[in-house]
Amino acid sequence: MDQARTTISKIFNGEPHSYTRFNLTQNMEGDNSQVEMKLSSDVDEEVGGNGVGDHLNHNNSNRKPYMAQKLGRTPKNLCFMAAATFLIFIIGYLIGYLVHRNKDVAPICAASVLPAEEPVARETGAAPLMDWDDVKKLLAQKLTASKLDSVFSDFSSTDHQAGSPGDESLGNKVLNKFKEYGMQSWTDEHFVKVQNAPASGSNKFVFKNNPEERPSGFLSYSFTGKATGAVLYAHYGRESDFRMLRDKSINMNGRVMLIRAGKISFAEKVANAAKMNASAVLIYPDPIDYTIGESTQMFGHVHLGSGDPYTPGFPSFNHTQFPPVQSSGLPKILAQTITQRMGTTILRQLSGQNLPEGWEGFNRLGDESDTITLEVNNVLAEKKIHNVFGVIKGFVDADRYVVIGAQRDSWGPGFAASTVGTGVLVELARSISDMVKNDGFKPRRSIVFASWSAGEYGSVGATEWLEGYLSSLSMKAFTYIDLDGIVTGQNAFKVAASPLMYSLIEKTLKEVKSNKDVSLSSQFAKGNWEANVLEPLKMENAAYPFLAFSGIPSVSFRFTTGVSDYQYFGTLLDTRDKLNGVTSSQVPQLAEMAAKFAGHIALRLVHDHLLQMDLRKYDSIIRLNVAQINGKVNTVQRVQPQLLPKTLTVQWLNSASGSYSRASRSLAADILNSDLEDVEMCRIINERIMTVERNFLSPYVSSRESPFRHILLGSGPHTLKALSTHLDALGTNNPEADADLFRNQFALATWTIQGCANSLAGDIWSLDNQI
Numbered sequence: 001m002d003q004a005r006t007t008i009s010k011i012f013n014g015e016p017h018s019y020t021r022f023n024l025t026q027n028m029e030g031d032n033s034q035v036e037m038k039l040s041s042d043v044d045e046e047v048g049g050n051g052v053g054d055h056l057n058h059n060n061s062n063r064k065p066y067m068a069q070k071l072g073r074t075p076k077n078l079c080f081m082a083a084a085t086f087l088i089f090i091i092g093y094l095i096g097y098l099v100h101r102n103k104d105v106a107p108i109c110a111a112s113v114l115p116a117e118e119p120v121a122r123e124t125g126a127a128p129l130m131d132w133d134d135v136k137k138l139l140a141q142k143l144t145a146s147k148l149d150s151v152f153s154d155f156s157s158t159d160h161q162a163g164s165p166g167d168e169s170l171g172n173k174v175l176n177k178f179k180e181y182g183m184q185s186w187t188d189e190h191f192v193k194v195q196n197a198p199a200s201g202s203n204k205f206v207f208k209n210n211p212e213e214r215p216s217g218f219l220s221y222s223f224t225g226k227a228t229g230a231v232l233y234a235h236y237g238r239e240s241d242f243r244m245l246r247d248k249s250i251n252m253n254g255r256v257m258l259i260r261a262g263k264i265s266f267a268e269k270v271a272n273a274a275k276m277n278a279s280a281v282l283i284y285p286d287p288i289d290y291t292i293g294e295s296t297q298m299f300g301h302v303h304l305g306s307g308d309p310y311t312p313g314f315p316s317f318n319h320t321q322f323p324p325v326q327s328s329g330l331p332k333i334l335a336q337t338i339t340q341r342m343g344t345t346i347l348r349q350l351s352g353q354n355l356p357e358g359w360e361g362f363n364r365l366g367d368e369s370d371t372i373t374l375e376v377n378n379v380l381a382e383k384k385i386h387n388v389f390g391v392i393k394g395f396v397d398a399d400r401y402v403v404i405g406a407q408r409d410s411w412g413p414g415f416a417a418s419t420v421g422t423g424v425l426v427e428l429a430r431s432i433s434d435m436v437k438n439d440g441f442k443p444r445r446s447i448v449f450a451s452w453s454a455g456e457y458g459s460v461g462a463t464e465w466l467e468g469y470l471s472s473l474s475m476k477a478f479t480y481i482d483l484d485g486i487v488t489g490q491n492a493f494k495v496a497a498s499p500l501m502y503s504l505i506e507k508t509l510k511e512v513k514s515n516k517d518v519s520l521s522s523q524f525a526k527g528n529w530e531a532n533v534l535e536p537l538k539m540e541n542a543a544y545p546f547l548a549f550s551g552i553p554s555v556s557f558r559f560t561t562g563v564s565d566y567q568y569f570g571t572l573l574d575t576r577d578k579l580n581g582v583t584s585s586q587v588p589q590l591a592e593m594a595a596k597f598a599g600h601i602a603l604r605l606v607h608d609h610l611l612q613m614d615l616r617k618y619d620s621i622i623r624l625n626v627a628q629i630n631g632k633v634n635t636v637q638r639v640q641p642q643l644l645p646k647t648l649t650v651q652w653l654n655s656a657s658g659s660y661s662r663a664s665r666s667l668a669a670d671i672l673n674s675d676l677e678d679v680e681m682c683r684i685i686n687e688r689i690m691t692v693e694r695n696f697l698s699p700y701v702s703s704r705e706s707p708f709r710h711i712l713l714g715s716g717p718h719t720l721k722a723l724s725t726h727l728d729a730l731g732t733n734n735p736e737a738d739a740d741l742f743r744n745q746f747a748l749a750t751w752t753i754q755g756c757a758n759s760l761a762g763d764i765w766s767l768d769n770q771i
Helices: 002-013 052-056 066-072 075-104 132-142 145-155 165-180 239-247 266-275 340-348 415-438 460-468 470-476 499-511 520-524 529-533 543-549 576-583 587-607 616-639 651-672 679-695 720-731 739-761
Strands: 018-024 035-041 184-196 204-207 225-233 256-260 280-284 334-337 371-376 379-392 397-407 445-452 477-482 492-497 554-560
Touching: 132 415, 132 587, 145 165, 145 415, 145 587, 165 184, 165 379, 165 415, 165 445, 184 460, 225 280, 225 334, 239 266, 256 266, 256 340, 266 280, 266 334, 280 340, 280 371, 334 371, 379 415, 379 460, 397 415, 397 470, 397 587, 397 679, 415 445, 415 576, 415 587, 445 460, 445 587, 460 470, 460 543, 470 477, 477 543, 477 587, 477 679, 492 499, 492 520, 492 529, 499 520, 499 529, 499 587, 499 616, 499 679, 520 529, 543 554, 554 587, 576 587, 616 651, 616 720, 651 679, 651 739, 679 739, 720 739
Parallel strands: 225 256, 256 280, 280 334, 397 445, 397 477, 477 554
Antiparallel strands: 018 035, 184 379, 204 371, 225 371, 379 445, 492 554
């Protein structure tokens, strides 16, 4: 084409030293001829029997240029020139039309952020899009209860504590399965510090004149040493329980708290007791809550956080030199689990005040004469652990991925804690790999399957991976799906997740069906599905660090009894028989539905052009929190005007909330008017969606001191919940309240919300910043 343009230019510019001979014929009206365009030097070609050299020897001043003579002297040649020019123009026009045709007829995108009609399935050149109904059918065909039952048998083990040979053996099994399925697979090695029971000697206590007791259970990361103090019964060890004791004017300083297991984590119980200046904590399974036998030992950890507490905020890789630091979540008091028999023996002998109204148990709380001496001799050890990974790569945005993970280790058999989740992880990997290899499914984005170690010590393996690759994961991983403890009963179905995923969860509940062709929604989510299904995401959940530490939207779910938690977690009784007992031997069938639920969410997120995230949920949550803070500020200014003067206004917090609301609506409008066939446009919109969760992480706090930096779902003084609590303290003139600190926290929270709105708005010239 460029050569043709040059030739035409030379023709019309009349260059004297070259010519173009057109032998122009076209296949018109049966005339079988051809088009020839030939460039020649003026000295080596003859035309019409006359030597070119003879013409070039003529005096040019006495004649017209040769081109004009030869091509301009006959109408036929002029027609040939015009036809050639027209032909080139037509070819160029057709090329331009074909290039831009798709954009001219681009479809309108259905909103993936807002609950609306589903996008019409179309195909792109990059990745043919399989109809979503076909994707669902394929997954349902490949995930069966019988296959899951077989996998559970393969991965069952009685000894696979983190870092043990049994744990490593199971990790190799998972790795070999990933390789068998044709997945790219790899391992991630960490050297972490964990605390175990003493190898020689024991933890022990003596109550009054009773014989010495030596429990074999233990709580990892407890403070070590010896403490003596008077026993005080503190119910479940919740903050509300300690407030009731304080209201009874009970001295808690130096006391040894006797606390029932359940309701909240071991770490929270110990942290709450430490705030009351207790010297130690004993935790026992009360017979009202646990029917596990009077001699069953309990195991767990008391690190109020996740990951290796001796490398807070950075990964525990080998040969890395870090300063000797500790997590702020490590307790400074002793903590120990005791058996049901040991706990009830102590309770029967307590004196002191009567129990507060509503507390179950024996009649007395304990007084200063009920002394006990506790000795904790846990040993800190370094262990090598392996996380195992496999990936199914996407066909369009391969560098964007959803992560599906399950804990592999356990204190004992850990059938519900780890075996079921690991089995479902492996079966999902097999099923989706088979869909890609044999059924023509082409995910737009990648799926990473992860088998974590050291989950029993506080999601150590998962958190160390996050810390090691945080800068890339926070930009590329857009969802985490947790498979830990997914079957612990059969009467209820509970989900804990980022609000961004609520709409997708609701759709999935309607799509996933049991063998009786009844949807999860019909079984467990009748009426107000959010009230019946949703629950808060707790710190001990492996999905929590993904959400609150890394800013990755996460989801965790479980079939449960609906009455209480699974009572065999953290014991050596977590076996297949025990789980069959609470599920009527329906473990494979429940695991099949759980696998379909996780698979539907993952496949939907890698199938659609745009991520199925609902920004409106955070809008309503922010507005609710801002309204509560606004009301409490007004109350404090009325009753304690010397603490918060009228000059403190919530105007800027309201403005930041409004900025987020407008930015989310603007993005929803962009989605409605976007082109699903434009790969780059979809990628840009998806990246704007992915920034939402990450930008709720406060940039103003240290990840070592406050690792869970999410201002709405995290933990620490930077959260909106902490602001509200601080206002309550100011309103009652609590001596621990600090008005200056509150104003600082208030300003930083405001700017965090405004920063999220700015990021969501996109380009710098699109910002709606009224602060």
